[in-house]
Amino acid sequence: MARTDAEKAQDYTAMGHSIDLITAVIAGSQMADQDAADRQSCVDRNVEHLELMKAKTDWGSESMTATTNAIAAGKGYTAS
16 A cells, blocks of 8 residues: 555654664764663664665655665664
């Protein structure tokens, strides 16, 4: 079943939230008071979400550059 334009817009917004969270955790501006395992789990979950969403084939002209960059950064992240 195809997503509506509204569903795509909502999914794209949610991807932006995942990108922001991954970036903030890596930068240490979010979850800094959490232990390494929790930070790693958060990044891993959000990377997985981005990978699943990016794989959808009905995006149209939406840019996936930030998504690709966040996935790469998240995969390279090791909480310490």
